[in-house]
Amino acid sequence: MLSKVYRPQEVxxxxxxxxxxxxxxACGQTEGQPYTIVIPPPNVTGSLHMGHALNNTxxxxxxxxxxxxxxxxxxxxxxxHAGIATQMVVERxxxxxxxxxxxxxxxxxxxxxxxxxxxxxxxxxxxxxxxGASCDWERERFTMDDGLSQAVLKVFVDLYKQNLIYRDKRLxxxxxxxxxxxxxxxxxxxxxxxxxxxxxxxxxxxxxxxxTVATTRPETMLGDTGVAVHPDDERxxxxxxxxxxxxLVGRKIKIVADLHADPEQGSGAVKITxxxxxxxxxxxxxxxxxxxxxxDAHGNLNEMVPAAYQGMERFAAREKVVADLEAQGxxxxxxxxxxxxxxxxxxxxxxxxxxxxxxxxxAAELAKxxxxxxxxxxxxxxxxxxxxxxxxxMRNIQPWCISRQIWWGHQIxxxxxxxxxxxxxxTEEEARNAxxxxxxxxxxxxxxxxxxxxxxxxxxxxxSTLGWPEETPELKRYYQTDVLVTGxxxxxxxxxxMMMMGMHFMEEAPFHTVYIHALVRDERGQKMSKSKGNVxxxxxxxxxxxxxxxxxxxxxxxxxxRDIKLSENRVEGYRNFATKLWNAARFCEMNVCLPSxxxxxxxxxxxxxxxxxxxxxxxxxxxxxxxxxxxxxxxxNAAYQFTWGTFCDWYLEFSKPLLTxxxxxxxxxxxxxxxxxxxxxxxLLHPFMPFITEEIWERQAGPKNSMLMQQDWPGxxxxxxxxxxxxxxxxxxxxxxxxxxxRSESNVPAGARIPMRLLNGNAExxxxxxANDEVIxxxxxxxxxxxxxxVPTGSVQIVIxxxxxxxxxxxxxxxxxxxxxxxxxxxxxxGEIAKIDKKLANANFMAKAPEHVIEEQRDRRNDAxxxxxxxxxxxxxxxxxx
RNA sequence: GGGCGCGUAGCUCAGCGGGAGAGCACUACGUUGACAUCGUAGGGGUCGCUGGUUCAAUCCCAGCCGCGCCCACCA
Numbered sequence: 012m013l014s015k016v017y018r019p020q021e022v023x024x025x026x027x028x029x030x031x032x033x034x035x036x037a038c039g040q041t042e043g044q045p046y047t048i049v050i051p052p053p054n055v056t057g058s059l060h061m062g063h064a065l066n067n068t069x070x071x072x073x074x075x076x077x078x079x080x081x082x083x084x085x086x087x088x089x090x091x092h093a094g095i096a097t098q099m100v101v102e103r104x105x106x107x108x109x110x111x112x113x114x115x116x117x118x119x120x121x122x123x124x125x126x127x128x129x130x131x132x133x134x135x136x137x138x139x140x141x142x143g144a145s146c147d148w149e150r151e152r153f154t155m156d157d158g159l160s161q162a163v164l165k166v167f168v169d170l171y172k173q174n175l176i177y178r179d180k181r182l183x184x185x186x187x188x189x190x191x192x193x194x195x196x197x198x199x200x201x202x203x204x205x206x207x208x209x210x211x212x213x214x215x216x217x218x219x220x221x222x223t224v225a226t227t228r229p230e231t232m233l234g235d236t237g238v239a240v241h242p243d244d245e246r247x248x249x250x251x252x253x254x255x256x257x258x259l260v261g262r263k264i265k266i267v268a269d270l271h272a273d274p275e276q277g278s279g280a281v282k283i284t285x286x287x288x289x290x291x292x293x294x295x296x297x298x299x300x301x302x303x304x305x306x307d308a309h310g311n312l313n314e315m316v317p318a319a320y321q322g323m324e325r326f327a328a329r330e331k332v333v334a335d336l337e338a339q340g341x342x343x344x345x346x347x348x349x350x351x352x353x354x355x356x357x358x359x360x361x362x363x364x365x366x367x368x369x370x371x372x373x374a375a376e377l378a379k380x381x382x383x384x385x386x387x388x389x390x391x392x393x394x395x396x397x398x399x400x401x402x403x404x405m406r407n408i409q410p411w412c413i414s415r416q417i418w419w420g421h422q423i424x425x426x427x428x429x430x431x432x433x434x435x436x437x438t439e440e441e442a443r444n445a446x447x448x449x450x451x452x453x454x455x456x457x458x459x460x461x462x463x464x465x466x467x468x469x470x471x472x473x474x475s476t477l478g479w480p481e482e483t484p485e486l487k488r489y490y491q492t493d494v495l496v497t498g499x500x501x502x503x504x505x506x507x508x509m510m511m512m513g514m515h516f517m518e519e520a521p522f523h524t525v526y527i528h529a530l531v532r533d534e535r536g537q538k539m540s541k542s543k544g545n546v547x548x549x550x551x552x553x554x555x556x557x558x559x560x561x562x563x564x565x566x567x568x569x570x571x572x573r574d575i576k577l578s579e580n581r582v583e584g585y586r587n588f589a590t591k592l593w594n595a596a597r598f599c600e601m602n603v604c605l606p607s608x609x610x611x612x613x614x615x616x617x618x619x620x621x622x623x624x625x626x627x628x629x630x631x632x633x634x635x636x637x638x639x640x641x642x643x644x645x646x647x648n649a650a651y652q653f654t655w656g657t658f659c660d661w662y663l664e665f666s667k668p669l670l671t672x673x674x675x676x677x678x679x680x681x682x683x684x685x686x687x688x689x690x691x692x693x694x695l696l697h698p699f700m701p702f703i704t705e706e707i708w709e710r711q712a713g714p715k716n717s718m719l720m721q722q723d724w725p726g727x728x729x730x731x732x733x734x735x736x737x738x739x740x741x742x743x744x745x746x747x748x749x750x751x752x753x754r755s756e757s758n759v760p761a762g763a764r765i766p767m768r769l770l771n772g773n774a775e776x777x778x779x780x781x782a783n784d785e786v787i788x789x790x791x792x793x794x795x796x797x798x799x800x801x802v803p804t805g806s807v808q809i810v811i812x813x814x815x816x817x818x819x820x821x822x823x824x825x826x827x828x829x830x831x832x833x834x835x836x837x838x839x840x841x842g843e844i845a846k847i848d849k850k851l852a853n854a855n856f857m858a859k860a861p862e863h864v865i866e867e868q869r870d871r872r873n874d875a876x877x878x879x880x881x882x883x884x885x886x887x888x889x890x891x892x893x
Numbered sequence: 894g895g896g897c898g899c900g901u902a903g904c905u906c907a908g909c910g911g912g913a914g915a916g917c918a919c920u921a922c923g924u925u926g927a928c929a930u931c932g933u934a935g936g937g938g939u940c941g942c943u944g945g946u947u948c949a950a951u952c953c954c955a956g957c958c959g960c961g962c963c964c965a966c967c968a
Binding site: 013015016017200207224225226227228239271272273276277278280281282283288289290291292293350351364396397399400403404407499500503530567568570573574576577578580581583584585586587588589590591593594595596597598599600601602644645648651652659660663748751752754755756758760761762789790792843846847850853854855856857858859860861864867868871 | 935
């Protein structure tokens, strides 16, 4: 016997273990068409947050759905080594122990990271299990696995040899905290309230004359090598070609004409620091200005500045520069100024444009095929609007800086000869051989110490996890994958790059669909973040309400194109839904509703059963179509509505008389039918609520070893819709609802049984009334039902179709209130009729509206008119009576 | 400066050319043998504003007003 409430804690672990023991998550168990999703690999350092919960719930819904449909489902799991993030974590641990990675060898440090991963890297995987994720765990991969590392080496070497990877010296975004280059995407622009300092630079050889420049970064003036003015700016026309003397430094710097200088901005003259500003770099290049690098890797001033500033931290230097210039009377003005400043997204420190040698991918070239693929529709985005974002970025893409000056990651397979020549090969041995051929002798080689951007290996994920570059059967069978499910925040970081690598190396897009879901925010719409303290921990919700409730909530709220504002009481509501389902199953159990192999949904005799069978088919259809269209919310809501609103609220109530008082035939049919519908419900809900549905399935029915997750998805086409049964039950429902409403409005005690009289019913109505007598009495709480007689004084009258229901409530009802109620109803219908009449009288409408719309309007008008007439009669009788 | 999205019931949101919806909250009644994590009934909305297209607009188009996000080197 099922308990009164569902207790997730007692079920989730057990059912998950059953699935795993049965190997039910493994791919390759059927000959069906493959269906593949690769998981966005969470960082090994990570723990499950709401974004993961949403992302993985949606993937699991799709995977379980398709698996039940007979597809050979592969959900490929794994984790990402997350270069900088992971190195940070381990470095922090070292710091706590009072040591530093620089105190140990690179190998020793890397060994430490691996050890850390062994010990705590599996957290998120276990948490995904708690969520119910049906990943093929046997196939779990890690971006630093041997196989995946081989893929990385091959890709790097091949792209290098195809001139799509190259080394270049240019300005990079330098992270002074981690002392590594980072890519454009890892830089976030923040609005900052700063200042605009106006400095006066003396003109060389012209005593007392100055040119004023403005800057937000005074310290960089120590690296100025020029001043630019607009060629058409008359104020400075005579200065072009002359020199200014850089204060504090004494260097003569050229005044050049460049279109970059905007006469409208500031003074119209711009200081040029080619080594520390992306714009100035270009200006400097155009005018052949010197590049003076004034910073070291920490962002401190180096030996290229006057001794007084050497070794100073950059922001301390800023203050000193301003003070020193002020002392010399060279500060013309200091304005408050709001501007954007680049910060490292992980380090949180100001990024310094810094001139270094780095490795780059020719992204513009690699972007070509992905752009075409999306244009052709070979890969489509859902919702489609994200294509624009994708195109926008891909068409303006910049070289991708892939080298990082850290230790944790894939070390770049490049070796340098003493003369600086580089040899790129998969192994040191191959590099030596290449060098030997080149030089005609053995030369010592030194390996590039840098590692690759984490996203470089993630970009290969859809094929590297399947065994590439080996031509494995899995690669052949499961690539191209089907859908990629991810958030919009990593379209550039990840989706675009998987497209580039997939198209280049596999010559086929890595997935045919990219489903982009929203962000999960807190209930006030704020982005969840640790610093704001508004993070809702999915594990907390799972503990409190169950994984199914959380999953259902996220699915039901995952409408396309809108962020999810999650609140705990929403989850509570869906926990209640789980309880409702549980109790429906409990009802079935108590009434011995067992699935029967003999039950044929199409052959029911009882009208209620014929009706619910059709409703089930409709619900299945809705859920299936919605899931096919990635409309998770519609699918979840359709299943919810059917389960609660149709099955529990009506069908189970209708079934009660048949189960307890019906003849044996009817009872057996109803038992089997209720069991069958419940099974269909369990199937429809399983992708969303795998645990509770599997638990009920196990208890209720299935033969051993037959798990719900392995059942066939409900098909709807074979199930007949019986329109006569539909009409009859719709009539019964309307009658019961109307009587209930009147009782409630008339303050009839809920427990009181009252008589009812149905007058003027036609033969079909009388038949329906008779056939559903027991149900109507029960649910409308009636004691007697008559079909003849008059309208006693003080009766309430309800119009339903051609018939009038009479509830003799003399002494109970307030006659004035009842008259008012009837008048209101009459007015409502009259208003409706007037509106439709106006339409029907409109020649344009009649001429241009489609026939079926006109027909519909006529029908509605006639129905309303008939009802109004009946109501008017009722009002007349009431008035006559009293 | 470009691009995207959002303004519908008190709250959170569906719907998106022909009858305004859900969940929660609220009100009243209710221990009717599955379920009080429940049942029954009810109140509550000029669908941001202004124009346009259309026989018909919450839905399509334009403008405006409010919000949010993404991208971009503006001193």
